[in-house]
Amino acid sequence: MTLRGLYAITDSQLLAGKLLPYVEAALDGGLTLLQYRDKSNDDARRLREAEALRGLCERYKAHLIINDDAELAARLGVGVHLGQTDGPLTPARALLGRNAIIGSTCHSQIELAEQAAKEGASYVAFGRFFNSSTKPGAPTATLDVLDQARARLNVPICVIGGITLDNAAPLVAHGADLLAVVHGLFGADSAQEVTRRAKAFNTLLSI
């Protein structure tokens, strides 16, 4: 599967009271992947919201990815994103099957990405590239890791962390396939503006 495009990530605070309309607006503008990221322990709400997002993604032909939680992903038949402390890739692949999208956080370490690719990751994620209000303490990354990744890996490259329409172009020029964005997309004042931003990100990616 070729993975390239805008990768929207939800945020429970930013999208409080407007999760579905803002996500639908982003899907309307064009998403390749949507990640449901909710760090709470409210399992009932997480299941309910993830099911609703799966329905929307099916309608717009985007892929839903669950952050952190391979069990929930298996229950819904969707993909998962795993960080370095979220459990190993191999059992997640066994649980979800060979067609599932499984992403792996690699910070700025090409060795982590090589390992993830070897273990069957569908994409590898590098970041954070800019200041992020969503995750201010995430380790930083620079463009040279993208150059190394392009030269050494044969798996789609995702970038994350403070990405906006104003700073994304160099990431694309250095080989990013997937732009993962929270605030730069969903920080908009209206659903119409979310759609406009999504379309503009796709233009940057030549999609």
Ligand SMILES: Cc1ncc(COP(=O)(O)OP(=O)(O)O)c(N)n1
């Ligand atoms: C696409 C993408 N890249 C990186 C992350 C970060 O994952 P992780 O390091 O596990 O941190 P949390 O998001 O779980 O706080 C991500 N979620 N998505």
Ligand SMILES: Cc1nc(C(=O)O)sc1CCOP(=O)(O)O
């Ligand atoms: C969830 C996450 N992980 C990161 C990493 O670098 O691993 S940065 C990040 C937050 C992304 O949100 P925003 O687009 O608002 O900066």
Ligand SMILES: [Mg+2]
């Ligand atoms: Mg995680």
